[in-house]
Amino acid sequence: MTELEIRGLRRRFGGVAAVDGVDLDVPAGAVTALIGPNGAGKTTLFHCVTGLDAADGGTVTLGGRRLSGLPPHARARAGMAWTFQRIELFAGLTVAENVRVGAENRRGRPLAAGLLGLPDRRRGEVRATVSAVLDRLGLTALADAPAGTLPTGTMRLVEVGRAVAAEPSALLLDEPASGLDDDQIARLVRVLRGLAGDGMAVLVVEHDLRFVGAVADSVRVMVGGRIVLSGRPDEVLAAPLVREIYAGEE
Numbered sequence: 001m002t003e004l005e006i007r008g009l010r011r012r013f014g015g016v017a018a019v020d021g022v023d024l025d026v027p028a029g030a031v032t033a034l035i036g037p038n039g040a041g042k043t044t045l046f047h048c049v050t051g052l053d054a055a056d057g058g059t060v061t062l063g064g065r066r067l068s069g070l071p072p073h074a075r076a077r078a079g080m081a082w083t084f085q086r087i088e089l090f091a092g093l094t095v096a097e098n099v100r101v102g103a104e105n106r107r108g109r110p111l112a113a114g115l116l117g118l119p120d121r122r123r124g125e126v127r128a129t130v131s132a133v134l135d136r137l138g139l140t141a142l143a144d145a146p147a148g149t150l151p152t153g154t155m156r157l158v159e160v161g162r163a164v165a166a167e168p169s170a171l172l173l174d175e176p177a178s179g180l181d182d183d184q185i186a187r188l189v190r191v192l193r194g195l196a197g198d199g200m201a202v203l204v205v206e207h208d209l210r211f212v213g214a215v216a217d218s219v220r221v222m223v224g225g226r227i228v229l230s231g232r233p234d235e236v237l238a239a240p241l242v243r244e245i246y247a248g249e250e
């Protein structure tokens with residue numbers, strides 16, 4: 001079942017059609033990967049889907065609800081969570097506190113409720129979510145470490161944790177494997193496969209093809225603002241076009 005549906009999405013910057021009429025279905029219960037060369041329009045697409053940038057045309061639908069035109073916080077409340085290429089953690093907060101921000105931001109639970117003080121039962125729920133997410137990401141031992149002091153790969157995992165703690169129906173990750181060591185990549189693959197197994201719709205934009213091959217159920221290739229190829233990872237990653245795009249990177 002398609003959880004996140006993108007239809008005819010367009011975004012121009014002057015003469016450049018950065019996203020040029022993209023249709024993309026991101027099904028629940030699967031990991032979908034979006035790959036392509038630098039400048040293909042992947043990040044622009046991502047920003048238009050999350051509402052950080054305004055598309056010039058097309059629609060974004062989540063669980064049957066049309067989100068086009070809504071600001072990012074409304075899309076988050078509707079069940080979308082994401083991380084960006086640039087890490088955006090609260091550096092002065094601990095790992096657990098960063099993840100708690102995500103848990104308090106769950107669907108239908110605006111952040112203000114967290115600031116105003118949660119009723120005991122909800123506070124308990126938030127604590128349980130934070131602890132489950134830390135455990136899932138292998139971050140329990142670092143729960144009290146200030147996020148700003150961590151190596152890049154670990155910070156990225158904390159960001160994924162914060163997004164996951166919001167219990168989204170669709171999770172979008174822009175280059176989540178960047179800066180991760182091999183163990184962390186293996187951990188991230190397990191985490192994302194587990195989330196998809198629980199029914200989440202996961203979309204990753206990624207350059208690391210080994211990671212894509214290990215994590216994705218299906219792969220889309222974007223070139224010049226359009227999706228030019230899609231299929232199973234083994235088929236797509238072996239395609240001459242993809243070999244050509246990524247030549248010299250392996």
Ligand SMILES: Nc1ncnc2c1ncn2[C@@H]1O[C@H](COP(=O)(O)OP(=O)(O)OP(=O)(O)O)[C@@H](O)[C@H]1O
Nearest residue numbers: 013016017018036037038039040041042043044045
């Ligand atoms: N704010 C902007 N203003 C003008 N042009 C932009 C802007 N953002 C992106 N572009 C252009 O849109 C095109 C797509 O860029 P985008 O960053 O989306 O590609 P990408 O596939 O994410 O690349 P990368 O893999 O390097 O992140 C490029 O030609 C880029 O120069």
